[in-house]
Amino acid sequence: MKIETRKMNSGCELTVRSITDVQTGVPLYLWGGLFGTFLVWSRVARELRKTRPLFLIDFPRYDAANRIFSNDGLDIELLASFQQELMSQMGHSQAILTGWSLGTQVVAESLKYDNIVSAVVISGVLGKPFSHISDPLFETIGIRPRVSQTVGWLTQKEEALSRLRKMVRRNEHPSRWAKRLGLVSPSVDELVMDAAIRDFVNIPAVHYTYYLQIAARHNAAQIVRTSPIPILAVSGNEDKLVPARRSREFVKGDNPNREFLLVRGGTHFVPLEYPELISLKMEDFFKRHQL
Numbered sequence: 585m586k587i588e589t590r591k592m593n594s595g596c597e598l599t600v601r602s603i604t605d606v607q608t609g610v611p612l613y614l615w616g617g618l619f620g621t622f623l624v625w626s627r628v629a630r631e632l633r634k635t636r637p638l639f640l641i642d643f644p645r646y647d648a649a650n651r652i653f654s655n656d657g658l659d660i661e662l663l664a665s666f667q668q669e670l671m672s673q674m675g676h677s678q679a680i681l682t683g684w685s686l687g688t689q690v691v692a693e694s695l696k697y698d699n700i701v702s703a704v705v706i707s708g709v710l711g712k713p714f715s716h717i718s719d720p721l722f723e724t725i726g727i728r729p730r731v732s733q734t735v736g737w738l739t740q741k742e743e744a745l746s747r748l749r750k751m752v753r754r755n756e757h758p759s760r761w762a763k764r765l766g767l768v769s770p771s772v773d774e775l776v777m778d779a780a781i782r783d784f785v786n787i788p789a790v791h792y793t794y795y796l797q798i799a800a801r802h803n804a805a806q807i808v809r810t811s812p813i814p815i816l817a818v819s820g821n822e823d824k825l826v827p828a829r830r831s832r833e834f835v836k837g838d839n840p841n842r843e844f845l846l847v848r849g850g851t852h853f854v855p856l857e858y859p860e861l862i863s864l865k866m867e868d869f870f871k872r873h874q875l
């Protein structure tokens with residue numbers, strides 16, 4: 585695996601991991617969520633790397649991104665343009681995109697570009713990620729939705745986040761709490777999940793808040809609806825963070841090249857829980873669509 589930093593025209597830097605056993609085939613770019621990107625994708629990548637080049641992309645969130653965060657210069661549209669810049673730097677004329685969690689919104693926005701030939705979206709939405717919570721709740725009581733603002737206010741409280749970090753570090757296996765709450769399947773390897781959770785609590789609060797806000801504003805429904813490319817949507821039926829019906833929105837309509845896979849027993853971390861199933865399904869999907 586090759587790990588490198590790629591600088592975008594905006595000045596922002598992305599961490600890109602290149603994982604491949606071959607140099608041929610349409611490359612696959614994988615956008616993760618706000619944390620645990622490599623950990624979540626690593627087991628799926630074991631199989632996919634045998635057939636095509638893979639590129640795992642971390643969301644910008646460290647010192648190199650501070651200028652963009654501070655002047656409100658980052659949004660989902662800009663992240664989608666980063667995908668285009670990366671392809672240009674890598675010398676790729678076409679690509680397949682895969683997104684997990686927040687990464688699905690970047691994938692959805694990227695479908696407006698003609699050089700994206702297919703997409704796989706896992707445990708995510710095409711826009712407005714809080715609408716399944718905020719819209720029904722706040723419309724009922726007649727108040728404008730404020731879910732993302734409330735979450736943002738809470739995450740800005742560094743004292744509370746610091747306590748969470750200390751709690752996770754003291755707990756030898758924080759993944760056990762996630763399992764008890766039903767946020768992750770009991771079958772997930774504890775060491776891998778522990779590492780993903782620790783990655784989450786180390787995210788700077790201002791960055792996490794910013795991503796929640798830009799995600800809440802973004803909606804690529806029209807882009808996805810009019811895109812002609814094949815799309816595979818995957819969701820776990822036990823996902824408590826993003827209901828399966830939200831992921832299914834990617835395949836609604838008359839496009840016969842779109843499929844939906846509901847994984848029984850899968851949660852929001854279904855790539856960690858059922859990596860062999862997902863990688864086999866993806867390869868089968870690509871072969872049937874001659875990718």
